[in-house]
Amino acid sequence: MPKNSKHVKVSAQETTADIFQLDGIELILGDVFTKLAQIPDDSVDLVIADPPYGASSATPAVLPENHGLKGFGGAWKAADHSWDFLDPADQLNSVASWLSELKRIVKPEGSIWIHGSYHNLGFANVVCQSIGLEIINEVIWFKRNAMPNLRGTRLTASHEGILWVHKGGPKKRKYNFNYEAIKSADYPEDSFKTAGKQMRTVWDIPNNKTRFELSFGSHPTQKPERLIQRIVDIAGVKGGTLLSPFAGSGTDLVVAMRNGMKGIGIELEEGYFDLASRRLIGEAERLKSQLPLGNSE
Numbered sequence: 242m243p244k245n246s247k248h249v250k251v252s253a254q255e256t257t258a259d260i261f262q263l264d265g266i267e268l269i270l271g272d273v274f275t276k277l278a279q280i281p282d283d284s285v286d287l288v289i290a291d292p293p294y295g296a297s298s299a300t301p302a303v304l305p306e307n308h309g310l311k312g313f314g315g316a317w318k319a320a321d322h323s324w325d326f327l328d329p330a331d332q333l334n335s336v337a338s339w340l341s342e343l344k345r346i347v348k349p350e351g352s353i354w355i356h357g358s359y360h361n362l363g364f365a366n367v368v369c370q371s372i373g374l375e376i377i378n379e380v381i382w383f384k385r386n387a388m389p390n391l392r393g394t395r396l397t398a399s400h401e402g403i404l405w406v407h408k409g410g411p412k413k414r415k416y417n418f419n420y421e422a423i424k425s426a427d428y429p430e431d432s433f434k435t436a437g438k439q440m441r442t443v444w445d446i447p448n449n450k451t452r453f454e455l456s457f458g459s460h461p462t463q464k465p466e467r468l469i470q471r472i473v474d475i476a477g478v479k480g481g482t483l484l485s486p487f488a489g490s491g492t493d494l495v496v497a498m499r500n501g502m503k504g505i506g507i508e509l510e511e512g513y514f515d516l517a518s519r520r521l522i523g524e525a526e527r528l529k530s531q532l533p534l535g536n537s538e
């Protein structure tokens with residue numbers, strides 16, 4: 242571990258929490274419902290929330306061994322993670338609770354991005370509209386290499402949604418939007434975006450990860466760094482702070498570090514907290530040695 246990193250048990254007052262700190266990034270082991278309360282009002286520039294979607298199933302489908310389907314990252318089980326089981330009766334209250342906290346914490350010129358599927362985004366949409374978070378855009382992340390519907394009972398689910406919201410309301414739309422940089426940017430893997438064209442709300446970003454992204458372990462719902470890079474390109478602020486309240490494997494924080502942002506992450510599960518810490522150490526070392534990122538698998 243580099244000298245300037247710390248993995249400390251915090252003191253008496255907070256006996257259950259661990260904190261990992263490195264190069265302007267702080268990752269907290271704990272529950273958003275208590276940890277967000279410790280973050281000051283109007284203090285972060287960008288929030289990327291990738292909460293549990295509530296898509297877990299008790300009847301996991303398994304791809305046959307040696308299925309040979311490239312880009313699906315090996316044998317696949319339908320989502321079946323304990324942290325993803327949400328009681329529908331509680332979901333509205335739960336989303337309202339953490340989104341209200343995020344609204345308090347984000348700066349007036351900042352913004353919040355919320356990932357999801359039909360399982361959770363409807364709740365988030367209703368909450369945003371009821372607590373005064375104005376929806377700027379709803380983005381569709383098109384996953385051209387989505388895994389097939391193995392039972393043939395549904396259409397192949399090949400997108401996720403992302404809500405981009407801010408707290409200013411229609412009369413105070415001062416959220417950071419790197420409009421010119423985004424318009425001139427080229428994203429070669431995206432068939433909908435070329436340099437000089439405005440970015441659309443449909444993003445064609447394959448779900449593949451680079452070998453480097455997976456080299457410290459993996460998370461079952463790990464986002465590709467390219468997707469998070471896109472969000473930071475649009476609404477990031479150099480030297481500003483990114484908050485990742487459901488940090489998972491730390492993808493948002495790794496991208497924050499890469500882009501010269503400070504970061505705060507919160508993750509409930511110790512295994513993912515450790516994975517994210519390892520990834521951050523790896524990214525700090527890669528940045529220092531200026532090694533390239535490499536291609537996707």
Ligand SMILES: C[S@@+](CC[C@H](N)C(=O)[O-])C[C@H]1O[C@@H](n2cnc3c(N)ncnc32)[C@H](O)[C@@H]1O
Pocket residue numbers: 271272273274291292293294324460462463464465486487488489490491492493507508509510513
């Ligand atoms: C959808 S995953 C995030 C994946 C992440 N974007 C990545 O790229 O690795 C959601 C994460 O939130 C964590 N989580 C669930 N409930 C939580 C809570 N109440 N407080 C903090 N983290 C929580 C889960 O353990 C899981 O790792």
